[in-house]
Structures are given as structure tokens and as C-alpha cells.
Amino acid sequence: MVELWFAIAAAMLTAYVVLDGFDFGAGVLHLVVAKTNEERRRVLGAIGPFWDGNEVWLLAAGGTLFVAFPKALASGLSGFYFAIFLVLWALILRGIAIEFRSHVTAPLWRSFWDVTFSVASASLAVLFGAALGNLVRGLPLDAQGWFSLPLFTNFMTENPVGILDWYTVLTGVFALVALTAHGAAFLAWKADGPLQARARRAALRSFLVVAVLWPIVTVATRSAAPDFLAAFPSRPFAWVGAFAAIVGLVAATHAIRRSADRRAFLGSCAFLAGLMVATAACSFPVLLRSSGDPALAITAYAAGNDRAGLATALSWWLVGFPLAIGYFVVVFRMHRGKTPSAAEGEGY
């Protein structure tokens, strides 16, 4: 049961990264690929029907951790206190920028929200990447399972650690590039005309940078968290994830060259999902790794709800999850095809 809930939590987080990831990527590229007001409205129109639903995956993943592994959630959120509020504030600004921009036509108003949207999206990509880096590197947990982290110390990965060190900055940058590629592929799929051409070019470039950075990050992980990858060979899911990631990245790069945009986007989804699955598989059963004594780590077994509680949660989860997927299918179908241009009437 605990194993199942570990998998469910990992799956929900993966869905969040894959889905809200393209919103972040579109945000990062907003100022770069969309030059005119009309094009910027297209970018917002492309993610407009989806971003809020995508964000709900973060809430649902949070709720899942809350019910299944309350101790890990409480320790993680309070330990990262300051960074969490940066994320929350950036999420607020991102959402408000998308929704408020269209209400006033004044150019200054629109430029202001364009920049806000882009900066908030880019910060979120970096923050989430750095957060993942922190989880891999480990946290200074005490005997009661609490910790608190300064923003940075000496940028080294040994205690005393900070939120930012050379490794977590690297994972933050990696996330920024990978999500930029992801968002670019999404825009290439949803847009047409010069916007699409620019999105394709951005996608291709960022996929190539991802291909260069990925091996570097892997080597860095071996040095920052030597035992993390040790589990890899014995974890079938890690193999599956890594395989999906490689195939996804190759397919995406190949497809974007041939203007097969949807395939490129799906390849990018496979890449991100594969990375997440492989990371979760290597970490299992640890939820919060310790940067000091490994015995202090918080595992899924120790952080968990009891068996009966998890079984109850499973009973409603099995109803709710297909429903959520169903809504997504309906929404993606209703908004299928290219994003209609704003001149055609309703929209962002």
C-alpha cells in the first residue's frame, strides 16, 4: 500500500511537471517568440484554457502527499519555508498576469503584464528545478525530522547546505531549459504563421541544449549525491524512465526538424515524465533525503498514514482520478486544433 501511494504521489507530481511545464515554457518564451500584441494574445490564448487546470495538479499532488505522507509534507514545506513563499508569490503573479492582461487595451498595461508573466514563469521553472535538486542532494534533517535551510551557504553540497549551491543552481538551469523546450514545442503545435516558425526554432535550440546539459547533470548528481544513483541498476522503473526520456528527447528533436509539432510535443512529454519517474524510482522509499546521517532520512514507511487510512484514500482516489483525466480529455478536445486568432472573437 505504501509503495502504491509513493507511486501515486510521484505520478501526480509528474503530471504537474508535464502539464504546467508547458505553461512555464510558453511564459519564458513569451517575449522572445511573440513580437506583436496579436501574437502575444495567441500565446496566452494557447495556454489560457489549460493553465488553471494544470495548476490544480500541484494542489492535487500536495493533497496526496498531505493524506499519504503528512510528516514528509509538513517537514518539507516548513523547512523550505522561504522558498515556498517565493513560489507561491510567483504563482500568484503568473496567474493574475494571464487573466488581467486582456482587460485593458492600453499598451503600457499589456507590456507590464507580458513582462510579469515571463519573469514569473521563468522564476518558477528555476525554483522547481532547484527544489528537485535539493531533494536529490539531501536536507539537514534533525532527529525529530525537521530542518530549516538558509538561501545559500558556501555553495557546496556538504553540510552546512543551503537551498542554492552549485548543484541545485545547475538543476534549476536545467529545468529552465527543459521546460522552455517543452513550452516551445507546445506553441509550435498550437500556433501558426511566424509565431510557429519562431517557436520551432526555439524548440530545436533548447532541445539541443538539453541534450548537452543532461549528461552534465547526471555526472554532477554522482558527485553531489554519490549514493543516489547507486540504486539505479536494481530499479526497473528507473530503467523504464531513463529509456522513455532518451527516446522522447531523440524523437522530439527529430520531429521538430521535420515540423511534426505534435510528435515533438509528445516526445518532450515523454522526456520530462521519464526523468521524473527515474528520479522517483532511484529515491524510493526515501521522500526526504538527509544531507548528514542517512539514518535521519524520512521514508515513505515512516512518514505515512496507516494502512486503513491509505486504503480509504485509495477508494476515493480511484473514482476521482479517472474523472480528472476525463475532464482533461474533454477540455483538450474542445480546444483542439490551432488557437483561434483573437480577431475571430472571444479570447484572451
Place this chain on the structure above:
Amino acid sequence: MVGGDALFWHRLQFAFTIVYHYLFPQLTMGLAFLIVVMKALALKSRDARWNDAARFWIRIFALNFAMGVVTGIPMEFQFGTNWARFSTFAGPVIGHTLAMEGLFAFFLESSFLSVLVWGEKRFGPKTHFAAAVALWFGSWLSGYFIIATNAFMQHPVGAVIGPDGALRLTDFGAFLFNPWALAAYAHNMIATVVTASFVVAATGALYTLQGKHAEAAGRFLKVGVIAGLIASFLVAFPTGDHQAKMVAKFQPVALAAMEGRFESGAMADITLIGQPNVAARRLDNPIRIPGALSFLAFGTFHSDVAGLDAFPEDAWPDNIELLYYAFHVMAGLGTLFIGLMALAAGFLWRGRLHATRPVLWALMLAFPFPYIATAAGWITAELGRQPWLVYGLLRTKDGSSPNVSSGTALFTLIGFTGLYFVLGLLFVYLVGREITHGPEPHEALHG
């Protein structure tokens, strides 16, 4: 604990962010209901002007919804960031309802919002109506899950403390259908309709006084006043009354504090006006209705109602004055609402409301007061729960995060204050523009 007074900043930050968040969902939920009503009238009467009215409110709904979404996300995470020991303790139970809210309600709402807001032309009237219903259903469902969460904190049922000191769910049904949750849900949802109908009626009154948009203004007044009258009645009786009985039964010390009763006894009075003086253990300058509290809480004038003297001081809510004022503000406003809406409905009935300027002025200026009553009601509930975070099981002082210092909590509180102030200004500006523009086709605004 790092920093002794961290608790104070945690509480203030939670209180500020939740009161601010709830300004928006209350209109979302009430307005979602009224939008369904208007769209149903349009489908039924084949009168396109009801659709125009609905379309105007959908634009305001969208702005309001966006604010509800972005201010709601921090709420979810503050359980972990600021109340980590509470989350560890209660997560195995309240994690259920919080996760279910995301899975069952937020996915539904967020999926169909864009269909409601942008999809009228693209998807046709039937789908558009279905989207309105989905939003109504989803938002009222999310209201239930969050109130069930809060109800567990007020009146914990269906769980026991497990061997590791954290709560364990023993009876999912009892937890989900907590009697406190049912009572609070009924009262709270009616209150959202009060808020929305006051807002709709105020807009109608504004246009009528300005002599603008007469067609739409008449419809707004009609929907607002009729819904407002019904909801104002229901919020006081039976739902408010029922809430008071729940408090009398499960939190008697909170009831004593809400009423400023320092001494126990039969024939308990209700105080209309008066200020609690906790140091001297009495109410200053009270004006009372004899016996009324006994009657309201237990159904007869002769029942004993416990006063604060019946409880040890460490069981008293820690801010009796504010609790007392908050409760009296809510109940006092509730009484006034019934009076105002009954008056307006009388003129509406005789077809004279549009020409009765004093009543129109009153309606126009009344819309902030349901927001105040709602915030006051929640402050009553949450202060009445003190000193407990989970009633009888976990004290508030034992629930905060041990690893967050008071300065850090103060810093994030200041950050929220600044950010929310700016967001509030922008929101008021944009809603003001929509109202100034009025219920007319909108193409020009979006070029």
C-alpha cells in the same frame, strides 16, 4: 521553538490570508448560482435579454474567480509551511478532504471555466449552460470539502489518536458527514447567496439611479432583491439558529464568550449592545432581551446556559472581546439585511422600486455589508475554537511549525500584505471598468 512570539505571526498571517481569500469564493459560489438562474430563465423564456444579463455577470465572475484561485493556492500550502505540527498530527484525517477538494472540485471548475467565459459563441447555448452548471456544482462542492475540513477542527469525529501520536481515521462516513459540517455548510452557502444577491441588486440600483441600462437594471434588481430576501431569511433561520445550537452543544464555552456571559444560570439573556470587560468579568452598558438566549440555544426560556465561570480559564477563548464583537456584528447585520430586503421587495412587488430613490440608495450602498458579516462569522467560528486548533485534541500553540522563526513569519506576512493590497486595487479597478461599461456587447474593449 525559535522565537516565542512566532505563534502570533503564524496566526495573523493565516487569518489575514484566509479572510482575504474568502472575499472571492463567497462571490464565486453565490454568483455561480445566480448565473445558473439567469441562464435557466433565458432558456426557459427564450428571452435573450436574460442571456445578456448573465453574460455581464460572467465577465465579473471571471475576474473574481482568478482572484479566488491565486489567493487559494497559498492557503493550501500554509498548512505545511506555518502549521507543520498540526499537519503531521491531523494530516492523516483532513488530508482526505483537502485532496478530495482538488480531485473532485477544482479539476471540474478549472476545466470548464474557459468554456463559460470564452465559449458562448464557439460552443453554443446548450454547452454554455452546461458549463455554468458545472461551475456552480464544482464551486459548491469545493465549499463542502473545505467546510468539512474546518468542521473536523471544530468538532473532531471519526478519528482517534494513534500509537505515534498522530490522528487516525476510524470512520470515514462520520468524518465526511460530520453534523457540524452539515450545519456550517447550509449556513455558509446561504450566506454566499446573500453576498451575491446584494452585489447584483447594488449594481441594478446604481444603474437605475444613474438612469442607465434600464432594461438590465430592472432584471438585476428583480433577481437581486428576490434572491436576497429569501437568502437573508434562511441565513438567520433555520441555518444561523441551528449553528448556534451546535455551538451550545459542542462548544459551550465559546457560546458563553460570544454572548459575553460571565455567569451561568437559567433565563439567559441576549445582549443587543454592550462591551465585554474581561478584567472586571462583566459587560459594560448592556441592553438585553431577557431569556432569549436560553430559548435560542435550547428551545425553552428556563434552560441553564453555562457562563464563562463554569469553565477553567485555560479553556476560555483567548480573545473574548473580539469574539463577542464579531458575533454581534454578524447577527446584527443579518437582522438588518432581512429588514432592507423586505422593504425593497415590498416596493418591487408594487412595481415602484425603480422610482423609490432612498431604497435604491440603500441597496446600492449595502453591498459591502454581507462581506463584513461573513468575515465576522468566520472570525466568530475560528476564535470560538480557541485555545484549541483541533477541538479538545490539539492546542493552537502546539500546532505551529517548530523550525520557522518569528521574524521569518513576520516577513512573509508583510509580503502578503503588500502583494494583496496591490492585487486588491487592480481588482477593484477592473471590476469598476466592467460596471462602468455596463451590460453591452463588448467587442471594442478587447481589440
